[in-house]
Amino acid sequence: MEEFFQALGTIGLIFLVVVGVLAGFLASAVQGGRNKVRNIVVGVVGALLLPLIVAVLATGVLAAGGLVLILLVALVGAVAVLAIVRLIFR
Numbered sequence: 001m002e003e004f005f006q007a008l009g010t011i012g013l014i015f016l017v018v019v020g021v022l023a024g025f026l027a028s029a030v031q032g033g034r035n036k037v038r039n040i041v042v043g044v045v046g047a048l049l050l051p052l053i054v055a056v057l058a059t060g061v062l063a064a065g066g067l068v069l070i071l072l073v074a075l076v077g078a079v080a081v082l083a084i085v086r087l088i089f090r
Helices: 002-030 038-057 059-089
Strands: none
Touching: 002 038, 002 059, 038 059
């Protein structure tokens, strides 16, 4: 777990938030602009949550992959959580 936070750092955390905001914004654009704030918040949550879960389950994998891998996992997490929320709130 320490490797994850060492690889991430403050700038990495900001990048994760930016990835989540962009994913939420794009989801709002695809949906026609509805629920923009909710999509952005959910995107940020997904972008922060999945890298943390992967770091707990696969210790060292994200740290070895560097910031690019962490950002890719964050993007997948944001999209997955946005899809789940969309299914729930249809």
